[in-house]
Amino acid sequence: MSLAGRTVLVTGGGSGIGKGVAAGVVAAGGNAMLVGRNADRLAAAAEELSGGDGPGAVRYEPADVTNEDEVARVVAATTAWTGRLNGVVHCAGGSETIGPITQIDSEAWRRTVDLNVNGSMYMLKHAAREMVRGGGGSFIGISSIAASNTHRWFGAYGVSKSAVDHLMMLAADELGPSWVRVNCIRPGLIRTELVEPIMSSPEISADYASCTPLPRVGEVEDIANAAVFLLSDAAGWITGQVINVDGGHGLRRGPNMSAMLEPVFGADGLRGVVS
Helix, strand or coil, X not given: CCCCCCEEEEECCXXXXXXXXXXXXXXXXXXXXXXXXXHHHHHHHHHHHHCCCCCCCEEEEECCCXXXXXXXXXXXXXXXXXXXXXXXXXXXXXXXXXXXXXXXXXXXXXXXXXXXXXXXXXXXHHHHHHHHHCXXXXXXXXXXXXXXXXXXXXXXXXXXXXXXXXXXXXXXHHHHHHCEEEEEEEECCECCHHHHHHHCCHHHHHXXXXXXXXXXXXXXXXXXXXXXXXXCHHXXXXXXXXXXXXXXXXXXXXXXXXXXXXXXXXXXXXXXXXX
């Protein structure tokens, strides 16, 4: 699954899954352009990855994926770096909403949808233009099992990630004739700083374990391995797929977060009561 000589743009590349994916790209011989909002974090990640054993090169460009002009700029910069954009792994995303739907902050809902849905569309729109011009490529969206299995009290997150799933399938259908493959990865619980509160809760981490057939937590390398495969020629006839990388969690149910949220909203609040 060599990516030698290929250039891949990785959003959310300064930490977590994005940084892990970038490490996988570099290890496979590809050049990784890290994109994210925090320039200092990107610089630290680029320095770390450049000092590793991988033969690929690393650069970074700060940008906010909810700003279409900034997205267009970093896509152009990535293409200009080596003359060709071969792939994108769009990891940037998140949520500002957690808690009962009857108490969601509507502005936080809009910001979450803007990040996950509109940010994905902007990146796909501009990156696909370059990949079509270059004769093809591979775009990978990072979704979540919250898109397919209801995660109570996750607010806009699962809703917006299900939109990402559909966007990737739509793009695969449209862009296939130009040899641009578009797929989506749905991670389960992956060990990152973002989920540290979940990992540190005995009740919630135990519930995740009971929902996951394979008896361990996911690591960023699990997502990176799937991404490198989908970027490579080994996946040359795969497009329009949504692939769960979740230890089998998608076979069961979403997690029970009541141990964390009931002290905040109360038992009645979690079932929609607004005082």
